[in-house]
Amino acid sequence: MTRQTWTSDEEHDWLISLVPMFREAQQSKKTSTFWPKVYEEWGHTFKFPLPTADEISAANGDAEAAALESERLCRSVLVTKKEVIPVIKAMKCPAPWQAYQKTYWMKLKDIVDVAYKEHLQNLSNGDKVKPKIQIQTEVAHREYENETEEVKAEIEEYVKSLKDSNKEESDEQRAMRLQQINTVLYETSSKETDEGLCFAEMVGAKEWESLIVKWDEFLHQVLPQKATVTTRCNPPVDVCIHVIRYEVSTPAAGPQQCEYEQTKARNIAENKKLLQNMFRDSIWVPLATSVDAAHAPVTADNPTPDISCPTSELDDMTSRSFGPGTEEVNCDAANSGTEPDMSTPLPRPAEIASSKPDSPAVPCSGPELNDDGAPVAPAAATSDAVSAVLSDQTNNTKSGSDIPTIDSFSASGYITDERSFTKLLNQCDAKNWRALVQKWIEFEKGIQNFGALPTKFRPQQVAWWMKNSRKLSRFPKIIKPADYILSWRQWWLSLQPDWRVKDATWPPSHEIPVGCHLSNVAYAGPNGFFLVLLTLSWWGRLVVDGLVDSAEFEMAIDDVLWVLSYIRPLDEDGADVPCPKRACTSA
Structure with missing residues (x-):
C-alpha cells in the first residue's frame, strides 16, 4: 500500500x-x-x-x-498517490586531515604511540591524562600541515573522489553489500548452533540445493550485465570455503554455465572423493535412515560389532571402529599425492529396519534370526564401562538378560549409547555415585510413569541447561556454591512425601510408615528423576573443584540412592504398589 x-x-x-x-x-x-x-x-x-x-x-x-x-x-x-520524495542523506566526507590519517595510518601509528608515551611521562601531579584519540588527532593535524604540496594535492583529490562517489551508489556496490549480508547470514547460523551446524545441515541438503539455485537465478536477474561480484561464501554441502564469482552472460550467447556452477560441481566431486578416502571402512549406513537397535550379526570379519552410532555425528564415525577385523582408516590419503587403493572391500553392514527403496541396504549372509525375523544380538556385547558398574550387581539368581545394560534401553532420551553413559558415569567420583547410576538404570527400566518433577524450588541452573542444548558435558556457571546447595536441598525436600520431612532434619527420615509410598518422585524420562541425578552431579563438580565439603554431598547421594531403592513399580492399573504392611528401614 x-x-x-x-x-x-x-x-x-x-x-x-x-x-x-x-x-x-x-x-x-x-x-x-x-x-x-x-x-x-x-x-x-x-x-x-x-x-x-x-x-x-x-x-x-x-x-x-x-x-x-x-x-x-x-x-x-x-493530491494523488505517489512515491515519497527520495531525499537520501549523503555520507559525510572526511576532512583533509582525516583522509590523510586514513591514507597514511601506517606511518602515523608509530608517531602516535611515541607521542602518547611522552605525554604520560611528562605528566606532573594534578595534570589530567589526555585520551589517546586526542593525541592521535593532534598528531594527524600537525603531520598534515607539515606535509609537502604533492601529498596535500593527493589527499584533496581523494576527498573529491569521495564526494563524487556519494552522489549515487553504484549497482556493483549494492551487489557487494547484498553478498556481504548473505555471507554473514550463513556464518551466523553456524556460530549460534551449539554443534556448529551450517545452513545446509539446518534446512536439509535438498532444500539447500534448491535455495542455491534460486539465489543464483536471482543474482543473474538483478545484477547488471557488466557487474562481477567476488565474495567469500561457505557452501556447507561442498565442505570447503571457496570464492564464488557470478558472471551474467548476454542474451545473445544463450544460457551458459557460470564460474560459480563450475566451481560448485568441481568441489562436490572432490569432496565426495575425499569422504570415500577418509571413511571407506566406516560409512555404509545411508543418511536419514533409521537403524535397528540390535547389533550387527557376528561374522568372521566382524566378531564383536560395536553399538550402532548416529550417522549425523561425524566425530563418532571417525573415532568409532567396527571391530578388530576392520582395517585402520588412513586419513592422510587425501593429502598425499598417490591415489588410494579403492579396491578394499567394504565391511558388511547391519540390516536396516526401515530401508527406503532409493537407499537399499546390503543384506547380511546367514544371520541367526529370532521368531520376529530380526537378527539375534550377540550375548557378549556389554562394554567395559557398563560391565564395571554391573559387576557388583551380578549374582547367580539373575540371568544375563536380566542385568540392565546400556544396550537394552534408552534412558531419558539422553543416555542412548556407551558414550553418553560414560559421560554420566564420570560426572563425579564419589564412592556411591556408580551405585546410584546403576540403581537409576533399574528405575528407568522398571518405571513406566513418564512425567515431570515439580519445578518449584528447583535450582535455576536447570532452566539454563535446558535452553542450551541439554548436553551432559555442558555445566552451568555456579557463582555461589552455598546458594546452589541450599536450593538443591530445598527442591529435594519439596519432592518428598510429608512423612519424610515432618521433623525438618537432614537427611530426611529413612523409616517408612505402614502403607506409605514414595510415588512423589517416581517419574522417568527427560524431565523426571534424571534431573535429580544431573543436578546432583553439578554438586559433585563443586566438590571436585574444592569449593564445598564432600561430607554433605555424600549424604545427599546416600539419600537419593535410598529413595531409588524403595520406589515401587506400578501395578496394572498404573497405581504405585504400596510398601509391605510393616515398617521398612534402611540397613
Whole structure:
C-alpha cells in the first residue's frame, strides 16, 4: 500500500528542484536559514483562493476556519498517490586531515604511540591524562600541515573522489553489500548452533540445493550485465570455503554455465572423493535412515560389532571402529599425492529396519534370526564401562538378560549409547555415585510413569541447561556454591512425601510408615528423576573443584540412592504398589 502524498504534481516538482539546495545546506550545516526561505517562497508560489462569503457564513463567521476548510477541500482534489520524495542523506566526507590519517595510518601509528608515551611521562601531579584519540588527532593535524604540496594535492583529490562517489551508489556496490549480508547470514547460523551446524545441515541438503539455485537465478536477474561480484561464501554441502564469482552472460550467447556452477560441481566431486578416502571402512549406513537397535550379526570379519552410532555425528564415525577385523582408516590419503587403493572391500553392514527403496541396504549372509525375523544380538556385547558398574550387581539368581545394560534401553532420551553413559558415569567420583547410576538404570527400566518433577524450588541452573542444548558435558556457571546447595536441598525436600520431612532434619527420615509410598518422585524420562541425578552431579563438580565439603554431598547421594531403592513399580492399573504392611528401614 502506497502512502497518500500531501502535494500536487506541480508542488511535487517544485520540491524536487530544491533537493540539491537542501543537500548543500545540510552539508554546510545551514538548514536553519534554508527552511525559512522555503516556507516563504512556498507561500508566494502556491496561493489558495480566499474563502467566499457563503463559506465564511457556513463556518459561523470565522474567516480563518473557512480558509482552512477551503484549503483542505482543494488539496483532497489535487493530491494523488505517489512515491515519497527520495531525499537520501549523503555520507559525510572526511576532512583533509582525516583522509590523510586514513591514507597514511601506517606511518602515523608509530608517531602516535611515541607521542602518547611522552605525554604520560611528562605528566606532573594534578595534570589530567589526555585520551589517546586526542593525541592521535593532534598528531594527524600537525603531520598534515607539515606535509609537502604533492601529498596535500593527493589527499584533496581523494576527498573529491569521495564526494563524487556519494552522489549515487553504484549497482556493483549494492551487489557487494547484498553478498556481504548473505555471507554473514550463513556464518551466523553456524556460530549460534551449539554443534556448529551450517545452513545446509539446518534446512536439509535438498532444500539447500534448491535455495542455491534460486539465489543464483536471482543474482543473474538483478545484477547488471557488466557487474562481477567476488565474495567469500561457505557452501556447507561442498565442505570447503571457496570464492564464488557470478558472471551474467548476454542474451545473445544463450544460457551458459557460470564460474560459480563450475566451481560448485568441481568441489562436490572432490569432496565426495575425499569422504570415500577418509571413511571407506566406516560409512555404509545411508543418511536419514533409521537403524535397528540390535547389533550387527557376528561374522568372521566382524566378531564383536560395536553399538550402532548416529550417522549425523561425524566425530563418532571417525573415532568409532567396527571391530578388530576392520582395517585402520588412513586419513592422510587425501593429502598425499598417490591415489588410494579403492579396491578394499567394504565391511558388511547391519540390516536396516526401515530401508527406503532409493537407499537399499546390503543384506547380511546367514544371520541367526529370532521368531520376529530380526537378527539375534550377540550375548557378549556389554562394554567395559557398563560391565564395571554391573559387576557388583551380578549374582547367580539373575540371568544375563536380566542385568540392565546400556544396550537394552534408552534412558531419558539422553543416555542412548556407551558414550553418553560414560559421560554420566564420570560426572563425579564419589564412592556411591556408580551405585546410584546403576540403581537409576533399574528405575528407568522398571518405571513406566513418564512425567515431570515439580519445578518449584528447583535450582535455576536447570532452566539454563535446558535452553542450551541439554548436553551432559555442558555445566552451568555456579557463582555461589552455598546458594546452589541450599536450593538443591530445598527442591529435594519439596519432592518428598510429608512423612519424610515432618521433623525438618537432614537427611530426611529413612523409616517408612505402614502403607506409605514414595510415588512423589517416581517419574522417568527427560524431565523426571534424571534431573535429580544431573543436578546432583553439578554438586559433585563443586566438590571436585574444592569449593564445598564432600561430607554433605555424600549424604545427599546416600539419600537419593535410598529413595531409588524403595520406589515401587506400578501395578496394572498404573497405581504405585504400596510398601509391605510393616515398617521398612534402611540397613
